[in-house]
Amino acid sequence: MLLIKNTNVYTPKFIGKKDIFICNGKIACIDDSISINLPNLEVIDAKGAVAIPGLIDKHIHITGGGGEGGFKTKVPELMLSSLIKGGITTVVGLLGTDSTTRSVENLVAKSYAFREEDISCYAHTGAYKTPVPTITGDILKDIVFIEPIIGIKLAISDHRSSSVTKNKLAKIASAGRVAGMLSGKSGHTTLHVGDGKKGLEIIYEVLNEYDTPITFFQPTHVNRNKELFKQAMQFAKDGGYIDLTCYGGERAPRYMVKKMIEENISLEKVTMSSDGYGSYSSYDKDGKLLKMGVSSVEAIYDELVNFIKDGFSLQDALPFVTTNVARSIGLAHKKGQIYPNFDADLLILSKDFSIDYVIANGKILKDNKGYIKKGTYENI
Template identity: 40%
Template structure:
């Protein structure tokens, strides 16, 4: 058991100074007055001395087995290591396949999801990848989602991108229907997580899917929606129709036709779109390539979960209240993906907690009650980390 004293709690709403008792991976008690506990309980204590305590971040778009490969096999990105998540305040991840769903498989993805769980994080995944027909383990996305516990939807299916398989409306509707029905059968999210490229068609395929089918808008979650300013405006309108949209915390050059994640979130919140229908993810482990006019890679970066904490600090620096910024990193993601026990600080919830120091760094990180980061340094590392 662990007692956290003198925490300035954001649940994500501001609760003020509180003490928290943790045990069995859960939050057992929260109160304004410090409890008197019998010595026989042998409770460890950490005094946060007024530090801000927030829910652990849920990174909903992670290449847990590595991404990349668009410029040859040597450009395949390695899988991120455990402390790359925890040092960024990330305690839950959702893994996926991207461009390379040929040499990387659903089985490999699942093995990395299970490995992260063994190391103390919470992890799930999507079946499929960029292309149609989607990569699966059972031969059917409906069976994958319904029968394989960690798989909660399809992703990241690519549209409006020269690397996609150019899916038709009928193909998208069939996949979305399979995801939705499998979600109903299993109590999972059952969504289609859609990679958006730079193509001029933008979100037209999703609009047509909403216009011509009975599927709930929540089934469609476009990501990378801030990569083009016009695309972002389309995404905001879809959110008003009931879709959930995901902003990517990738680097944006000055003058580029894109919105940095902090600017995109502020614009979204000011647009009048439902505040619960937006999230921020990192694309950790995935390559961030640029292409020339002939579709060849002309530059490459790699996403990392630390971009989420950087984005949160950028939002705070521009004056957005912490309680207004946090849902996009925590409760909104848990709500869409139906991740029970995640995204909030409350009695009975999982003890996924991050204490931020004065500079906005992750000073203390607990995942399911286990201490991963303390005094800003990792105390638990992955098997192959030095």
């Protein structure tokens, strides 16, 4: 049991200074003043601090990305402490280019490992290519019967993808939708969008001919270039989710959100993710690899702080990494808010927005005395 006293609470809406009582991994009560005398109750006096929901990152390569430059360029698996330092309490793991030396089985096993280490972790079946790699041999069965799997990963408009056809994309998305209906999961298809000329066109080809709702197509990396983002703004206008990757410079999510505000576009279906532990790469006109690096999982929290520095209020910036994300992946009933009966995932921030405490499923994974929980093999 845990009692947080005197903290300024953003649910993500600001509700003032409150006490928060946590029991059995859930938020049991939020009130102006809570007085409880119980054995084994831990109390945090958070006077002057801010409490926000734990961040949800829907796009992290938890088993490592990369590999486009040969075996030595395979990114290693993500370790627990990196998630904690980034304030991430819920993560969705997925594959990328490499589904040959990596597998959906690896991904699900890593998801279970993070769960054992107190992080809420989910996964996608699939990768860049078609036929979609699965565990059971069937997209529907993967989502329905394998608990951590909530959706599908696929790539479009990218020279590393399998150049999926309109009909095949429609079948894949439909399988996810039906699986979601049967299992109570989101069943959406996360679409990696590359720099290809067609951008989101193939999604509209499916929407114009088939009946799958637009919300089951969730394109990511849509701020990678100007033309693609123009398409993404129209996609958002049409009611679809778009996911902004934490790029730096003029492509940063905060600048994209400002453009959407200027265009009077609703922000309710805009999410932000790190693409953490995925490799970023550039190629010449002949397809030769020129440069590559690794994305940080801490980028999502850094960008949240940049939103604040750039004039956004905290309550206006938080939905992009909390409530909007929870809704997009079918977890809005228990994730993304500081609210009674929700999972006790929250961050306590100091006045300078550094992270003092990370609490996931009611357990303290980081505190203001320097403690950070390490993964099983991080202490060796």
